[in-house]
Amino acid sequence: MNKFAILLLVVCVAILAAGQEIPSQIVQRSPLLSLQAAELSAQPPHAGWQLGMVSWIAVDRQGLIYLLQRGDKADPIIVMDREGHVVRSWGKGMYTTPHALRIDAEGNVWTTDAATSVVYQFSPSGKKLMEIHVGGTPSPCRDVTNSSSGFCGTTDIAFAPNGHVFIADGYFNARIVEYTRDGKKVREWGAPGKGPGQFRLVHSIQIDDSGVIYVSDRENGRVQRFDLKGKYLGEWDNLGRIFSLKLDGDSIWLATQPLDQPNFATGWLLKLDRKSGKLLGHFDMAGAHGIEVLSNGELFLGPGPKQASPQYLRPVSPVH
Numbered sequence: 561m562n563k564f565a566i567l568l569l570v571v572c573v574a575i576l577a578a579g580q581e582i583p584s585q586i587v588q589r590s591p592l593l594s595l596q597a598a599e600l601s602a603q604p605p606h607a608g609w610q611l612g613m614v615s616w617i618a619v620d621r622q623g624l625i626y627l628l629q630r631g632d633k634a635d636p637i638i639v640m641d642r643e644g645h646v647v648r649s650w651g652k653g654m655y656t657t658p659h660a661l662r663i664d665a666e667g668n669v670w671t672t673d674a675a676t677s678v679v680y681q682f683s684p685s686g687k688k689l690m691e692i693h694v695g696g697t698p699s700p701c702r703d704v705t706n707s708s709s710g711f712c713g714t715t716d717i718a719f720a721p722n723g724h725v726f727i728a729d730g731y732f733n734a735r736i737v738e739y740t741r742d743g744k745k746v747r748e749w750g751a752p753g754k755g756p757g758q759f760r761l762v763h764s765i766q767i768d769d770s771g772v773i774y775v776s777d778r779e780n781g782r783v784q785r786f787d788l789k790g791k792y793l794g795e796w797d798n799l800g801r802i803f804s805l806k807l808d809g810d811s812i813w814l815a816t817q818p819l820d821q822p823n824f825a826t827g828w829l830l831k832l833d834r835k836s837g838k839l840l841g842h843f844d845m846a847g848a849h850g851i852e853v854l855s856n857g858e859l860f861l862g863p864g865p866k867q868a869s870p871q872y873l874r875p876v877s878p879v880h
Contacts, residue, residue, distance in 0.1 A: 736765065
């Protein structure tokens with residue numbers, strides 16, 4: 561039987577005391593769980609699958625793990641249980657460059673395609689519920705894909721308390737686009753640049769329960785904050801190249817790396833207080849693209865494209 565592996569990096573990070581500003585070089589380490597790798601088998605009809613880059617990862621309320629991957633020898637969306645069994649999969653032929661995957665409060669699955677700027681909403685079982693063509697600045701899209709036609713740009717999705725959907729449109733378009741829950745466009749805001757409300761590659765977005773929007777302004781090395789109308793509320797800078805954001809109660813996690821290094825170089829996973837931006841904890845890690853965090857503190861990382869074959873990693877005992 562052919563085997564394949566996925567990356568599910570599961571760690572717990574203890575809170576560290578730190579100052580208000582993020583240091584340019586992080587030297588402290590959080591206590592981590594030691595990790596044990598396990599290879600997983602794919603049962604028919606999924607035997608023989610090979611994954612490409614795992615671009616994003618999410619976990620639903622039932623504990624099922626959703627992968628969005630870029631290889632052409634498996635479906636783009638793969639759902640697995642905790643033992644690594646494939647529960648279902650879908651999406652073959654629908655994507656050019658799968659980018660982000662998020663699960664809303666109803667359990668529906670949303671994805672972005674960075675090459676086509678198409679956003680899909682699916683039911684948990686994989687039924688397509690909605691398709692949003694964001695559009696925007698036309699090609700060339702050669703920084704994202706080898707394609708030279710069509711629109712490109714979308715990177716991530718977030719859900720507001722009122723049910724509206726906010727789409728980060730970061731490749732070739734420096735903007736946030738807001739839609740109603742049924743896919744009607746409300747407004748857009750943002751522009752290229754380095755000032756407040758300007759962006760150099762919007763790569764990830766999150767919205768908390770009070771309506772504050774957190775935007776990863778990746779190449780400017782900062783997180784900008786806005787209200788639901790797009791009003792600038794402030795920023796946290798000197799954070800490096802930020803690939804992914806994930807809210808966790810009163811905290812927010814960032815997958816980041818030095819700005820002066822190539823994409824997916826060794827960087828850090830940072831835990832910040834979402835109100836003050838204070839550093840609460842961190843650990844060193846190889847480059848990650850998408851991250852997920854559960855209420856029990858478990859973290860899941862989707863790897864960068866240059867890493868070794870992804871693996872399933874399981875915590876076995878604390879390291880003190």
